[in-house]
Every structure is written in structure tokens, then in C-alpha cells.
Amino acid sequence: MTDPLTYIDFMAQMLNGLASNSFSPDLAALDAMIATLLVSP
Numbered sequence: 001m002t003d004p005l006t007y008i009d010f011m012a013q014m015l016n017g018l019a020s021n022s023f024s025p026d027l028a029a030l031d032a033m034i035a036t037l038l039v040s041p
Contacts, residue, residue, distance in 0.1 A: 020027035 023030075
């Protein structure tokens with residue numbers, strides 16, 4: 001790999017172009033679960 005920043009940019013664009021249900025678990029389900037977390041000091 002001669003240019004890691006170009007590779008990272010390419011991969012980010014590719015992943016951002018995928019639907020949320022292309023991932024396991026589905027990103028929408030993961031977002032819903034994270035939204036229920038409560039963090040306190």
C-alpha cells in the first residue's frame with residue numbers, strides 16, 4: 001500500500017454507500033440499541 005490515506009478514503013466511501021441492512025447486525029438495530037443506553041457518573 002503506497003498511499004494509505006487514499007485507501008482509507010476509498011473504503012470510507014464504499015462503506016458509506018452500503019445500506020444499513022448490509023451489515024450484521026443491521027446498523028439501524030444497533031443504533032436503536034445504543035440509543036437506549038444511559039451513562040451516568
